[in-house]
Amino acid sequence: MDFNFTEDEQMIIDAVHEIGQEEFEPRASEVAELGEFPWENIEILREMDLFGIPVPEEYGGLEMGFLLWGVVGELLSRYCSTTGSVFGAHMLCQYPIMAFGTDEQKDKYLRPLTSGEHIGAFGLTEPNAGSDAGSVATKAELRGDKYILNGTKIFISNGGVAETYVVIANLDPSKGTRGLTAFIVEKGMPGFEFGKNEKKMGWDALPNRELIFQDCEVPVENVLYKPGRGFRVAMDTLGVGRLGMAVGAVGLAQAAFDAAIVYAQQREQFGQKISEFQAIQFKLADMATEIEISRLMYQKAAWLKDQGESFEKEAAMAKLYSSEMVSRVTSDAVQIHGGVGYTREFPVERYMREAKLFEIVEGTSEIQRGIIANRLLREYRI
C-alpha cells in the first residue's frame, strides 16, 4: 500500500489547491447565494484540463485514474461545493460513454466532454423511479432508424446547462430492468425540452431540472451498450456516482471543519479562546477523525476501481458513511460557531443545508445498506 502521490499527481493536486483558494473559495458563498451556475469556475476547470482525469489519452484525457479524480473532486467541493458537484455530475455522463461507448460514440461525445467543451448529465431519476430503477417509465420505441423517447426525468444535476445526456429509458416497462436502455441524447434534439428547475433547501446554483421527452427522436447509433442492457449501464454509473458522492461529502465536511477550527481559535468566551475548552477540542478531534475515515474509504474504493477490481461495495460503504458523516460534521461546525453560525454571514449554515443532500441522492442511506448487505451475503454465502 502506498499513500504517496507521484510527482505529476502532486503537481495537479497543488494546482487545484491553488486555484481553489484563489478563485473558487472567495466566490463560493456568492455563487450559492445568487444561485447562478458557476460558469467562470467551469471555464477554469476546462482551461486546466481537469475534466478528463480518468479518461484515456486517446480521447484527450490525462489517463490518471479515479483516485486522482476523487482527490481533485474533494478539493473542488471543499473550495466550492457547487463546482465540486458539477464536476461529479459531469462524470456520470462521461463515465458510461467511456465504459460502454463505441469508438464512434467516444469520438463524438467523450472527446468534447473530456475537453470540457461540453458539460454532461445523467438522466435516470423519475417521479416514480428513484432508487428503484426498474420502474423507469420513460418509454423508448424503435421507429425505423430512430428511437422515440417519451417521458420525464426529474432532479437531473447539470440539467439544462449540459450539452450531452445519458438517459435511461425503457423499451418495455413490463420487463422491468430488462427493458432498460441507455441513450446518448444531445441538447437540442427535436422533442427534448427542459422543465422546471427545482427550488431546494440548498445548492441553489446547481441545476436540478426536469428533462422532458416528447416524441424525442434519437438515432439508433446513440444507444449506449445494447438495447435492453441499460440496467447494467445505470448500475455501473451509479457505482461511480456513489464514489463521487463520498468525494463531495468529504470535501464539504473539510470546508466546514476548516471554518470551525479557525473560528474556534478566534472566538473568545469567558476570557479565553473557545478552542481552549475541551468540549470544543473533542468536537474538533471527532470531526477530523470522521473526515479522515471517510477520505480513506473513498480513496480505497477509487483505488480498487483503478486496479480493475470490484469496488461497488466499498463505494456504497464510502457513500453511506460519508453522507451521514457530513451531516454530523457540518452540524458541529455550526454548533462551534454558535449564534453567528446560524446566520448567513458565515458559510457553515449553508454547508449544513447542503450536507443533507448527500444522504438522499445516488441512493438513500437505506439503499446503500441494502447494496452492502447484498454483497456481503453473497460473499459470505454458506
Added chain:
Amino acid sequence: MNIIVCIKQVPDTSEVSIDPETNTIVREGVPAIINPFDENAIEQAVQMVEEHGGKVTVLSMGPPQAEAALREALAMGADEAILVSDRCFAASDTLATSYVLSTAIREIGDYDLIFCGKQAFDGDTAQVPPGIAEHLGIPQVTFAIGIEVDGRKVRVRRLLEDEFETVEVKMPALISVVKQINEPRRPGIKAKLAAKKKEVKVWDASCIDADACLCGFDGSPTRVVRTFAPSRNTEGKKYEGEPKEVATAVVEALIAEKII
C-alpha cells in the same frame, strides 16, 4: 517571427515581510512566482507567434531554482527556455542584470522582438528593459498596452499617466508591457506535464561570453546599504457607529487639519 521574453522569478510580494529584529527580508516559506508582468509578456509573445508563426524563447537570469519559472512559461506556450545562471551573476543590480541578459540575447542571436514585463514585482524599478535595449543598441518601447505587427514594423500603444501614445518602430526592438495588455492564460495540466519533459538550457557566464567585471557585484554601480521596515501609521483612528455622525466627525477632522 522570433520573440525572446525575459522573465524573472520573484517572491510573492504579498507574502513577504521583514524581520523587525534583523531588518532583513523574511523569504522563508514565501512562494516563488513568475513576475506577474512577465506573464503578460509571455502571453503576448505566445499570442503573436500563434498568429504570425515563429517561436518564443523565454530567458531568465537567476539561481537554479528559477528553472521552475521557465517551465511555467513553457507550459504557457513558449517553445524554448534558457536559464543563465552563474555564481558571478549574484548581487547584480539592474545595470549588471541587463548586461547579462543582453549577452545571453546576443548568444541566442536570431530575434525580431524582445518582450519584458514593465517591471519586476520585487524591485519595481522598470530599469532592466531599457538597460537591455541599450546594451543591444536597439530601440525600446516601454509600457505597452497594445502591440500590432505590420510587416517589419510594430505599432505599440503605450499607457502613460493620463494618455495613450501610439508609436511605430522597426524590428528588432524591445517592448515592455503593462498588466492591462492581456489576460495571461492559465496553463492546463497537459501543458504543464509536457513542459516538465522539455529541456531548459542552463548557460553560465562562459556560455554567453559575459565579462565578469560587468556582472554581479563588480558590475553593479548601486549597492543596497540598509533595509528597514516602512513606518506604518499606527495612530489611525477608527470610527464606528451611526453613518451620519461618523461621516461628519471625519469631515470635521479633515477640515480642522486643513486637508480639505
Added chain:
Amino acid sequence: MAIYIDKPKCIGCKMCIPACPYGAIDMVDDKAEFNENCTSCGACAYACPTGAIVLEMAGKGEVDTSEYEGLWVVGEINDGRMAMVTAELIGEGRRLAEKRDTDVSCVLMGHEIGHLADRAAGYGADRVFLVDHPALKRYRTQPFTDVLTGLINRNKPEIVLIGATSMGRDLASRVAARIKAGLTADCTELSINDETGLLEQTRPAFGGNVMATILCEFTRPQMATVRPKVMKPLEFDDSREAEVIEVPVEINEKSIATKILEVVKDESGSDVNLTEADIIVSGGRGLGDPKHFALIEELADTIGGAVGASRATVDAGWIPATHQVGQTGKTVHPKLYIACGISGAVQHLAGMSSSDVIVAINKDPDAPIFNVAHYGIVGDLFEVVPAMIEAIKQRRGDTA
C-alpha cells in the same frame, strides 16, 4: 567614458553624421573624425554599421569622482508646461545641494520652451540648460537619451534627479545604462551622508513591504528617479533668476527609430492624472456594481479630487485601467486618499500607503486598509459616502 574611432574599420559611409545630435563628426580623408563638439554621448556608435565607433566604459573604481560636481534635475515638459515633479525635484535638489555646497541646474529639453527657463528659475534652479529642437517636441527615448548623455558627459554633474514618471523611468534607465552609472528607481527619500557626502537614496521595494537605502559609490553621476508628489517644491518666486545656457543640437528626424503616430487623452475624460492629483477618491469591489462609481465621482467632484480604483474593479471592467492605483497600476502620493470599499490588498497598499492622509471606509473592521488609514470608518459606504458629501456641502454652505 571615452569614445574613439577605430579608423581601419571605418568605411566612410557617413551614417554616423546624421545620428550625432551635437554636430561633432567631420569626414577627414573619407573617415569619420570627432571635432571639439563631441560629448561622448554614444549616439553615433549605435548608428555605425561596422562597429568602427567604440564606446569604452570605465570599470568599477576607475571613475575620478572628484571631477563631478553639481546637482541636476532633468525637467519633464507636458504640452508646453513644466511638470510639477520637476519643481519638486528642484526644491529637494536645493536642500541636497546646500549640503554638498554646490548648485542646482535644471535641464529642459523640448521645443519652443524658452519661457520655461523662468519657471525653473522661479522654483529655485541656479542654472538652466535649455535644449530646444523640433525633434524634442514630445518625449522619445532616443533623441532625449542622446542629448542628455551628451550634456552629462560634457558637464559631469555629481547627482542627476528625474521624476519617476513614465518618461523619467524610460529616459533615466536608458541614459544610466549608456553611461554605466548607478540609478535608483522611484525614491521616496533622499539625503546626503554627512561623512561621505554620498547621496543616500531610499525607496520602497517588495511591494512596499521593505524600504531600502541605496548608494552609488564608485560611479558618477549618482542618478535617481524620484516619486512624484513626495518632495516639496519651493514657493514659486519670479524674482529668482538663473543662468540660462542654450545648448544647440542637430537632430536628424530620419535617424530616430520611433515615430509617434497618435496621442489620445484617456477617454474617461475627467481629471484622471492620478499621479498629479492632490486628492484621490478610490472605489473598490465593495461598490458591488460599476454604476456605483458615480458615487465615488460625486465625492471626488465635491472635494476636487480625481477618481482612483482598485485592481479588482479594473479587472472586472468597471472602470478604465488608467484609474488603477496599486502595484500593477499607478503609484500615487496625494495629500488625501479616500478608499471606499477597498479591502487593502498588499498590491493596492503599495501604490497608495505613502499618501499624506488616508481615509478608509469599509464594512469589514478587519480589512487591512485600516492598518494604513489615519481615519478608518467602519460602515456601509453607501451610507457613509453620501453623508460625507452632505457634511462637506453643509460646511461650505455655513462658510459661504
